[in-house]
Amino acid sequence: MTSTVTRINPPTMAKPGGHYSHVSVANGFVFVSGQLPIKPDGTKLVDASFEEQAAQVLANVRAALEAAGSSVAQLVQVRVYVASLDDWPAFNAVYALWAAEARPARAVVPTGPLHFGFRVEVEAVGVVAA
Template sequence: MPKIETINAPGLPIPAGHYCHATRAGNLVCVSGQLPVRPDGTHTGELPFEEQAEQTLSNLRAVLEAAGAKLEDCIEVTVYLVGIEHWKAFNEIYARHFGEWKPARAVVPVGALHYGYLVEISARAWVERG
């Protein structure tokens, strides 16, 4: 069994709950659900959906980078949206961040998230060790 590393991204707030930003076991990186919290720890629940989605994807990118990965290494992404009406806008923002790469993905409508957030994203990435 590979050693499991815990990872917290520098520049992002330490998680408030009993978890880390990500874990890495061998080549597999599992990223905890990322919310649109700003790097200084302030909340964005009052912002429009598009700004929350951008912040969440920026946080996902930062956590992946701290684990030695990038968006193009993602093999699976799970997105939780408050209000399925945000799906179209999210899909456009997501496509801009991921470019040509299309990992497996699920978009799950949910009733509510902490602090009035409208989006949360978790992911798994595969990174070849060099």
């Protein structure tokens, strides 16, 4: 059985900063690459508050999901990387508003410094909306 993989870099997101796609879709699953707090115009929110960084990261995840025909409600799993566990309560508050009724499986991974000095990164797996 052959499976087709579709790779998507939505025009509503900044261009990928490396050799990857923002989204890969295969067998009905949507894989969102790790998203950083970068606005669609490429502005890096390094000096923004943690809450602003988290909100932008989650907006990027939403944009990636929607470009692949999915949504936050169709999330299966979310992995959150935080530079400091001290930021976890703030992330959880922003995430709860963003995810609303969706409660996908989730993990938090404390990492120490992240790329560009960002404080949060999120990757996700969902399914294509039926």
